Every structure is written in C-alpha cells, then in structure tokens.
Amino acid sequence: MAKIAPSLLSADFGNLQDEIKKIENGGADYLHLDVMDGIYVPNITFGPPVIRKLRKVTKIPFDVHLMIDKPERHIKDFVDAGADLITVHQEATTHLHRTIQEIKSYGIMAGVSLNPATPLESIEYVLGDLDLVLIMTVNPGFGGQSFIESMKGKIKRLRRIIDERELNIIVEVDGGVKLDNAKEILNCGADLLVAGSDIFGAEDIEHRTRQFKQL
Ligand SMILES: O=C(CO)[C@@H](O)[C@H](O)COP(=O)(O)O
Numbered sequence: 001m002a003k004i005a006p007s008l009l010s011a012d013f014g015n016l017q018d019e020i021k022k023i024e025n026g027g028a029d030y031l032h033l034d035v036m037d038g039i040y041v042p043n044i045t046f047g048p049p050v051i052r053k054l055r056k057v058t059k060i061p062f063d064v065h066l067m068i069d070k071p072e073r074h075i076k077d078f079v080d081a082g083a084d085l086i087t088v089h090q091e092a093t094t095h096l097h098r099t100i101q102e103i104k105s106y107g108i109m110a111g112v113s114l115n116p117a118t119p120l121e122s123i124e125y126v127l128g129d130l131d132l133v134l135i136m137t138v139n140p141g142f143g144g145q146s147f148i149e150s151m152k153g154k155i156k157r158l159r160r161i162i163d164e165r166e167l168n169i170i171v172e173v174d175g176g177v178k179l180d181n182a183k184e185i186l187n188c189g190a191d192l193l194v195a196g197s198d199i200f201g202a203e204d205i206e207h208r209t210r211q212f213k214q215l
C-alpha cells in the first residue's frame with residue numbers, strides 16, 4: 001500500500017485544523033510541512049510556532065521538510081515544536097554528517113533531501129546514517145509545479161543502491177506528484193509520496209487522500 005504525506009503548503013491557511021482533519025480521515029501517513037526561509041528558496045512559509053500549535057490539534061506524524069539555509073541553527077526548535085522526522089537539504093548545510101547526527105540525537109527520524117541537479121553520490125557516505133532520502137522532483141520553493149521526468153531514473157538508482165546495501169531507508173518523492181503519475185513513481189521504487197496541490201486542491205480532500213492510499 002502507498003504511503004502518503006499531503007503537503008500543507010497547498011492547504012487553506014485560514015482553516016488549517018479542518019484541512020488536517022480531512023487528510024487524517026483519508027488515511028494519510030504523515031503531514032508534510034514545508035518550511036521555507038526566503039534565502040535557501042525564494043518563498044517564505046512558516047516556522048516552529050505554527051508547527052507547535054498544529055501539534056496540539058493532531059496526532060499525525062509530522063514530516064518537516066526544511067528548505068532553509070544552515071538548518072543546523074534550528075534543529076532543536078523544530079524538535080521541540082513536535083517534528084517526528086526532520087529532512088534537511090544536502091545543499092543547505094556544510095557539515096551534513098554533523099547535522100544528521102544532531103537530528104538523530106533527539107530520537108527522531110533524520111532525512112536528507114536532494115535537489116534535482118544534486119547527484120546521489122553526494123550522500124554516499126551518510127546513507128548508512130539516514131532514515132529517509134527525499135528526492136525532489138521539482139526545484140524547491142513552490143507547490144503546483146510539474147514533475148521533472150528525468151528524476152525517475154534517479155529514484156530507480158537510489159532504490160537499487162538501498163536494496164544492494166540492504167539499508168532500511170524510506171524513499172520519499174516530492175514535487176509534481178499527482179494521482180495520475182503516482183503509480184509510476186511508486187513503481188520506480190518510492191515508498192512515500194508527497195502531494196500538495198493534487199490533494200488540497202481537490203474538491204473532496206478526504207476522498208483524494210484515500211485514492212492515493214488505495215494505489
Ligand atoms: O517541498 C515542496 C516544494 O518545495 C513540496 O512539498 C510541494 O509543496 C509539493 O507541492 P505539489 O508539487 O505536490 O503541488
């Protein structure tokens with residue numbers, strides 16, 4: 001069964017509690033929280049205070065995707081706010097190994113995300129330390145962009161490496177994932193799909209979440 005993490009970025013920000021209830025009822029596995037700082041990516045979203053408030057209204061695990069420069073400055077703040085999984089960008093932190101160890105020291109899951117142009121080789125020596133690798137299939141910063149087709153090969157290669165090394169790592173795919181391309185992405189080796197606009201833009205958010213779960 002597909003695992004699904006709806007991205008709150010495309011939700012109605014004036015009605016977050018209701019929006020989260022809908023994806024919970026639809027059987028979502030995680031809530032994907034896109035944190036953007038206007039520096040690492042051009043857009044600005046929200047930070048720990050909003051996540052801390054959301055933590056009080058839902059039990060769904062929080063998948064926090066940090067698109068911020070030097071994320072090591074803020075890991076503890078996001079842990080305290082209620083993150084269950086923190087993913088940092090390989091491109092945003094100089095001492096990636098140290099940042100991963102810090103996340104893990106708080107007893108939560110650690111992930112690393114790669115932009116479309118960043119090779120898998122860049123995380124070769126930290127793979128064994130990771131719980132999750134997030135393959136970006138759009139350039140980060142905005143919801144509603146088109147899936148970059150050449151990323152399918154990257155997902156397949158990552159799956160092969162994980163299987164060959166017998167690692168226990170979740171392959172998450174983020175950007176341009178829709179109901180009509182989701183099956184193909186799962187067949188490439190993805191375990192966990194992020195979908196923002198296709199879920200929160202749907203007429204019936206709960207039903208659309210369930211459709212993803214049934215893939
Ligand atoms: O991290 C990001 C964008 O930077 C994503 O999580 C998007 O929010 C996904 O949105 P859709 O492409 O599914 O609309």
Ligand SMILES: [Co+2]
Nearest residue numbers: 034065174194
């Ligand atoms: Co994201």
